Amino acid sequence: MTKRFGSFVAVDRADFAIGRGEFFAMLGPSGCGKTTTLRMIAGFETPTEGVVRLEGADVSRVPPYRRNVNTVFQHYALFPHMSVWDNVAFGPRSRKVPSDEVKRRVGELLEIVRLSDFAKRRPSQLSGGQQQRVALARALVNYPAALLLDEPLGALDLKLRQAMQIELKRIQREVGITFVFVTHDQEEALTMSDRIAVMNEGRVEQIGAPREIYDEPRSVFVAGFIGSANLLPATVTGPGGEVEVGGQRLPVPAAGGDPRSGDHAVLMVRPERVRVLVDAPANGHVGVRCTVTDLVFQGPVVRVALAAPDGSPVVAHVGAADRLPFLRPGDQVWAGWEPDAARLLPARTAAPSVPDPHPEEVR
Amino acid sequence: MTKRFGSFVAVDRADFAIGRGEFFAMLGPSGCGKTTTLRMIAGFETPTEGVVRLEGADVSRVPPYRRNVNTVFQHYALFPHMSVWDNVAFGPRSRKVPSDEVKRRVGELLEIVRLSDFAKRRPSQLSGGQQQRVALARALVNYPAALLLDEPLGALDLKLRQAMQIELKRIQREVGITFVFVTHDQEEALTMSDRIAVMNEGRVEQIGAPREIYDEPRSVFVAGFIGSANLLPATVTGPGGEVEVGGQRLPVPAAGGDPRSGDHAVLMVRPERVRVLVDAPANGHVGVRCTVTDLVFQGPVVRVALAAPDGSPVVAHVGAADRLPFLRPGDQVWAGWEPDAARLLPARTAAPSVPDPHPEEVR
Amino acid sequence: MEREPAPGVKRGRFAPYGLLAPGVLWLALFFLVPLATLLRMSLSSKANRFDFEPDFTWEWSNYSDAITEFGEQFRRSFAYAGIATVLCILIGYPLAYVIAFRGGRYRNLLLGLVVVPFFTSYLIRTFAWRTLLADEGPVVSLLQDVGVLADGGRLLATSWAVIGGLTYNFLPFMVLPIYVALEKIDVRLVDAARDLYSNGWRAFRKVVLPLSLPGVFAGSLLTFIPASGDFVNAQFLGGPNHTMIGNVVQNQFLVQLDYPTAAALGFILMTIITVAVLVYARILGTEELV
Amino acid sequence: MEREPAPGVKRGRFAPYGLLAPGVLWLALFFLVPLATLLRMSLSSKANRFDFEPDFTWEWSNYSDAITEFGEQFRRSFAYAGIATVLCILIGYPLAYVIAFRGGRYRNLLLGLVVVPFFTSYLIRTFAWRTLLADEGPVVSLLQDVGVLADGGRLLATSWAVIGGLTYNFLPFMVLPIYVALEKIDVRLVDAARDLYSNGWRAFRKVVLPLSLPGVFAGSLLTFIPASGDFVNAQFLGGPNHTMIGNVVQNQFLVQLDYPTAAALGFILMTIITVAVLVYARILGTEELV
Amino acid sequence: GRRRRRRRRRWGGGGDTIVISNWIEYIDEDKALIAASEEAIGAKVDYKEDVNDNNEYFATVLQPNLGQGRSPNRDGFIVTDWMAARVIGLQWVQELVREAAPNLANLRAALADPSWDPGRRYSVPWQTGMTGIAYNRSVTGRDLTSTQDLLDPAFSGRVTFLTEMRDTVGLFMLLDGKDPTNPTFEDAQGAFDTIEEAKNSGQLRGFTGNEYVNDLSTGNLAACIAWSGDVAQLTKDDPNIRFVIPAEGGMLWSDNFLIPETSEKAELATRWIDFFYDPVNAAQLTMAIQYISPVDGVADELRKLGPDGVALAENPLVVPTDESLAQVRIFGSLDEEEEQRFDERFAAITGA
């Protein structure tokens, strides 16, 4: 399906199926069309082209209230004139659920989102995170067949987010809801979802299980967008999977496609697979010579920034438990990795980490 | 300073100083009073008790427009009747900056937040993340002495967030702005800030450098809130720092205070310092026997959930490069760590990871 | 509508204090002085018809007499004005709604179409209605054809003509405030309601309507107040059996020169309307209103 | 005020279609028919004075005659109504502002205080003003004391009395819509403006005022339209040199029985006001308005 | 329509009923006279006080009904003479049933033969009054005698004229030496010019209905054109308020009873008005409302009604002396076109 606002293409031929009971995450840079896609699924937007099918039936023209789908809106859209309790009770009451059942369910959901004590307040008297939790409760209380969540946990602190993630998972297990999830928290996407769709500029770039997306990205964009990745410009030198990187020849397992000798490509290695070695890599490891440029403490890991001989940055995440040699910027070291930690990706012109809207998209 | 809404205490005797040019982060569970604290600094709330000083002078009653402080609001508060460009130009124009200077600055800032092509749109025509970036640009364009940011990057994807973090750091370096930052992204807080204040239920629990907060938390709440922590109930058995955990005696460096023998305490170990060992820990490591309960792939690390003999959960983060024995739930293993990886904290009644508002706070 | 200040906002600490001055001045000049003058007048007694400075004698009988004598006109005024207000809501709300939510770029034009007929003067409008409702006019024929009206039936000089005229004349006073209120409603809230299984009607009833109540309330005041004091419609569209309190007041003032009675009538009118408005506010939900 | 639909919302797809019916009915019944009747009448010519069913003869001279003959009253009407509207904004906006933003829990009460005096009838209010402005009345004495008014000066039967009366009578029509608009403004936007170095006045001018313009516009219409067609104030507060077009219309209708001229006057009035409103809308910023 | 006190409405039922429209407060307060008239004619009288203004009554009751040949549901109504002339001209009224009304012979001779209803076939006066000048002696500081005095610059801005065209124009025609009993538009030019100039120079404060009485008594006005009936009351309370018939002459008007063409009870209606032409009943009416009665012999009957009656009989504003009657004129009838020219010119001056 495609959606245009005037001549602006917000979603461009997105085409995917979501299985029943699946936990489906959508990732993508800001403004790439995630919210618009969700809104089409929920029924607030009619696709300019294409159709939306729910359980086989074309629902492109079915109004939202007849789709058994609920949404947690990015902007919450809480009813300002109702108390928290009434906000949450809105859905069940619309469906004429008996009032003691409503009471029970709302109580339960407020308990889950830890807002039982705030039931009588108006949304405007809540903090941002509290409002988000009300939005979550308001959608969950309906036990819908599918739940569309637009960054539902973005305003919550890590602990609460984790607790909510667990609750969501539990509800999914118990009720069998299909979750479609927009998030900017990659860890969240990777931990929670069965499959992930990575979107870019209105197009779906890759769909797959988290591990697949992480370990076997199909494009430079996906590799760069999910997790961090060292992307080294490479030239294919041999058909068997040998490339030249920064003047050095390295063996590499080819990713899909059949790179021909001389092709320009990109070699990807995840920072956590990069080891910082004082000596040239040995026992099966390969690597390039680098200069240390920076060291940043990041809680569980230390981030070591290096520069390859051709100037490309290489980052290594070194666990606190790994005994790291004492390094200072300027030191010469080796960045090494096991050959299967690297992947060869087709080169792309656009820099993947800068999701700049192309000028021709806006008129 | 203290702030009450009616009888509800939103901020309770927060008392801290922020140095000039400092990057100061505020962390805390949802609804703990971060936004309220920021609003008092910015001048939108008058403290019920206490004063706010800016550069030594009491400004508690100075209106916001005379404080050289700008805010990025949690809800953006973009002017709906103005274009993106006019929103950003609002501050400089208020200060009667000459119009070509305004043009230059606004252009520059829109460039930085990557919205140059959206300058003519209304805020309602932007995606959530784009709106947030406008809010950021609108505050930054003033080069204020201090910038208060209330989750300014929450709606941005990881890449863009990182790019923005770098821009913020650069601006701080160049202009010497003091940043006060509310975030739910701990990595952000830990990487970017000079000091961190951890708040809980309106109170500031600990203030310190990121490393200090992470490595030497002063309370169970802080330990549990920042990063993940294994918190094992312990009983102090010897004055020299020996505790009993799950039937085993372990040496441990005592954190502040002087635990007396027999005291109940909590032993904290970060998951990334925990190694999963098939055999009893050796060469200086200590540890407890555990049962594997779950394994989750999380991108850079594998999260191994264990259960100590007394049932307390223990989590280990094992890097992808660490050759992990093949494990299945139910396997018996050892959770081991170096003695200096553990810290002994005073026990607390309230479970720290559940920031439940206490009923007596709400009337 | 209750709109609580956003977290911890003290509304209007930012109000320039100078702004209070007009308010105080207004209170004194426009509120207290005329009201006091009127109150005094309403409790005075005239020595004779041409006693234009009646003595202030706590003449409460002005009130009781006015009520017994003109009770019928009072009842009629409030009945007519009330029905006209309800009709204005019934016609004006959908109009405002359609314009605000479905008007798209024609909103200005549509709003214009609603308001433009009212740019002709009040009297002309009333006269136009007279032509419209005339015994040989289009409306009567239509109603007779469909059988609503008996063959010899008429509309002019009936209550319905007066009510119709009031409704017609005060419609923009209903449409505009409702439009202003509707126009501000965040459509995303309607999306949310529809997402939560509310069909259009329920979404309207539970979200749009409550949020637009201040407009309905303002519109009702702007319609009911002038309608209940009106005398033109009753005079030109109604018969002698359909006079309203406005006609009585007009007569007392212009013809009888009985200012105390007229003032008493004004006060009674004011009291009844005030009570009516309070009751109305409560029905709409006071708490919701402001 | 422009409020663009939230990302990709098609406004009002949810509008129950039945709601359109009253709109169409309204258009036909209230807009087209009376307007057509009136237009026809305005182009008819009378055989003699008591010809109450004039022939439709494309009598354009009705228009040209009306303009040449009553140009002065037209000018005066628009001047008075215009000044009264401006005064209503100047008095009413601060009032509405203070109530909406500083009223707190007294908002209902304060709003009541503004509106209650208008619950007395229109005529009574006008007469109360006459007492107020009388040559020996409090206002004249005050103005004479402070020297604004010469010793023999008076207010009654001057333009100022008419303008004052119009202002007083139509104030609630200004206050209520502005209040409705102000009441919906998100105070957090004001916070944002103040944060960005705007003092109260600039925050007001740049944020509150633009966001409240629909209310000001609606209020201006509700004030200007009836004020420009009014005849009561000019009759009772003004002198023979202060008559307005409403008085002319009244005279044409009631005394001269010249319905074609009256209808032509109505149409001219309508045209001029429409143009004035369009100009006004452009000044306030059309695009901003709806 | 003019005087008031409290009244009670009573409802009669059954039998023959006639419906009469009259000005408000134009009958005794408790309507004993209506009850008496009912007895006299043997039918119920539905007495409606629904005439406020001639033009308005014409526009709201007469024209919409009689203009389309429909009954206004009235068997009699009372309007001022020029309006009576108009409806007679439009043939909306029917002849009185003179045979049934012997008392009508008591009509004062001066009123018996107006140019617009020769021989009073269609109309008889209900009450009459004089138009002259009223002034507040304490403001003017002198007595006024002529219409010319209204133009005294000393009273600038403190003078009003009447909106009733025939009264105002009539006085100024007399001042101009023209005869308003046979008015032509040419004759009236001078009067119109004078009035217009008074307005333009600011001499004139405005054109009024009878609300002038208020301003006159409070001193806002120095002098004005006024009706005798109003001033009769004012003078009693404040001797400084005075009424004169100008030396050049004043105007005499009457309110006339007419029977709509559609009425089927013309005879009953005629008998009803006849009741008030019995000098005894006429005196009762005068006692109650203190206007000038059109009935001969009222003065004598008044004197029989005690000291109040005697006082009224002596009051020249209620029972005018012969010489003051000699000074007043009735504004003559205007044909349709002339009337329109008069109305238009006058409206142009009053600003409407």
Ligand SMILES: Nc1ncnc2c1ncn2[C@@H]1O[C@H](COP(=O)(O)OP(=O)(O)OP(=O)(O)O)[C@@H](O)[C@H]1O
């Ligand atoms: N206007 C108000 N009236 C009553 N209580 C309020 C109001 N505004 C905020 N609160 C309460 O004060 C507490 C602190 O709110 P605050 O907005 O400062 O939280 P926060 O730390 O910013 O939370 P979050 O991370 O969810 O945004 C919350 O419990 C909230 O419910």
Ligand SMILES: Nc1ncnc2c1ncn2[C@@H]1O[C@H](COP(=O)(O)OP(=O)(O)OP(=O)(O)O)[C@@H](O)[C@H]1O
């Ligand atoms: N009403 C609208 N008119 C024009 N363009 C719009 C409108 N709504 C959204 N867009 C544009 O469509 C694109 C996709 O918007 P969408 O809200 O789907 O993004 P998103 O992926 O949800 O982004 P974010 O992560 O920032 O919320 C954006 O570039 C946005 O500017």
Ligand SMILES: [Mg+2]
């Ligand atoms: Mg989005």
Ligand SMILES: [Mg+2]
């Ligand atoms: Mg907050």
